[in-house]
Amino acid sequence: MEKKHIYDAIIIGGGASGLMCAITAKKHDRSKKIAIIEKNDRLGKKLMSTGNGRCNLTNHCISPDKYVGSFKKQSKKIFERFSGDEMANIFKNLGLLSFYDNEGRYYPISKHAASVLDVLRLQVETLGIDVFTEQNVNSIKKVSNGFKISSDDNEKKYDFICNKLVIANGTKAAPKLGGNASAIDYLKNFGHKVVSFSPALCPVKVKSDVLKTLKGLRVTGTGDNPRFLRERHHGWLYGQLHDGRCCGQLGIHIGECVLRQLRRELSAGRGCHHGTHCKPQHHQPPGAAPLHQCDGSGGRGS
Numbered sequence: 001m002e003k004k005h006i007y008d009a010i011i012i013g014g015g016a017s018g019l020m021c022a023i024t025a026k027k028h029d030r031s032k033k034i035a036i037i038e039k040n041d042r043l044g045k046k047l048m049s050t051g052n053g054r055c056n057l058t059n060h061c062i063s064p065d066k067y068v069g070s071f072k073k074q075s076k077k078i079f080e081r082f083s084g085d086e087m088a089n090i091f092k093n094l095g096l097l098s099f100y101d102n103e104g105r106y107y108p109i110s111k112h113a114a115s116v117l118d119v120l121r122l123q124v125e126t127l128g129i130d131v132f133t134e135q136n137v138n139s140i141k142k143v144s145n146g147f148k149i150s151s152d153d154n155e156k157k158y159d160f161i162c163n164k165l166v167i168a169n170g171t172k173a174a175p176k177l178g179g180n181a182s183a184i185d186y187l188k189n190f191g192h193k194v195v196s197f198s199p200a201l202c203p204v205k206v207k208s209d210v211l212k213t214l215k216g217l218r219v220t221g222t223g224d225n226p227r228f229l230r231e232r233h234h235g236w237l238y239g240q241l242h243d244g245r246c247c248g249q250l251g252i253h254i255g256e257c258v259l260r261q262l263r264r265e266l267s268a269g270r271g272c273h274h275g276t277h278c279k280p281q282h283h284q285p286p287g288a289a290p291l292h293q294c295d296g297s298g299g300r301g302s
Contacts, residue, residue: 007033007130010149010162012137012183013169014038016047019120021166023094026127035130037151037160039169039178042133043124044117046170046177051105055113058087060104070195094119132158140165140186171197 009025011018014036026034036043050056059066062084064076082090088098088106096119097109108115124131135151135158146163172181184194 004159004161005035005130005132007035007160007162009033009164009166010035010037010147010160011166011168012037012140012149013167014040014043014131014133015168015170016044016050016120017170018166018168019044019124021168022129023120023123023127026129030127033130034127035132035160035162036124037135037137037149038131038133039135039137039180040133043121043131046174046179047117048113049174049177050113051107053113054107054111055116057091057098057106057108057116058084060084060100060106062104091116091119094123137182140189142190 009032011022011025011034018036018038022034022036026032047055062079064072064079067075067079084100084104084106088100091098091108096116098106099109100106132151132153134153136153137149137151139148139150141148141150143161146161147165149158149160149162149165151158151160167183167187169183170179173179181197187194
């Protein structure tokens with residue numbers, strides 16, 4: 001029989017949320033035994049790609065009014081307790097110095113996501129939090145004294161028992177970095193209501209090789225589809241191009257306006273086109289072709 005690993009609390013998922021959860025729980029009561037179960041071969045793998053590799057921690061001007069998504073109303077309580085400055089102070093206490101740019105975006109002083117991951121990993125090690133990587137969770141069951149988790153690392157099986165369980169393994173976004181929705185079935189079995197996933201930040205397919213030169217740069221753009229987008233300047237972040245897809249943050253306003261229409265079009269089995277002008281201040285002669293257009297018909301977020 002395999003040895004049972006008994007803990008006061010177990011966090012499934014070693015990403016940003018799981019790491020912060022484990023660290024906070026352990027600091028709250030150092031006597032508690034805490035463990036993290038992670039599918040990948042190391043912690044925080046997806047975190048390294050955030051903020052174009054710089055890790056945008058939070059925003060100095062964060063507020064519910066600027067929050068996009070179905071959780072906007074409930075976000076008020078969270079932002080009242082954890083403002084941008086409060087989050088920066090939390091990371092400072094962990095040993096990470098940060099700054100915010102002229103648009104309020106907080107980044108580590110080093111401008112490298114690795115610095116964020118380093119302080120989180122160091123805290124996990126210093127606090128004595130156990131970490132189990134390369135774990136495939138096979139089952140989660142409710143038992144009399146808490147929860148029983150069965151997993152394996154392709155070589156041997158593991159049985160975990162815990163009083164408290166946190167599932168923080170994210171969604172199926174960025175599958176190449178380990179993203180999946182495997183926890184959904186477990187949550188449903190425990191009686192939780194699951195809201196269907198929909199696009200938030202998604203790739204836009206492009207046909208031009210010119211944008212490869214814009215990798216990592218922020219430019220100003222405007223939308224030209226009057227059906228669902230008010231003309232407004234946005235900050236666009238062009239990430240690395242993969243197979244003709246421009247990946248990265250496509251503007252906060254897109255999540256609120258463009259994707260709302262995109263969901264409707266996709267649910268009806270139709271495509272959707274959205275043009276972007278990368279140089280909105282450039283006045284073209286009448287009848288001239290657009291400088292560049294991004295065809296969003298294939299931009300299905302995951």
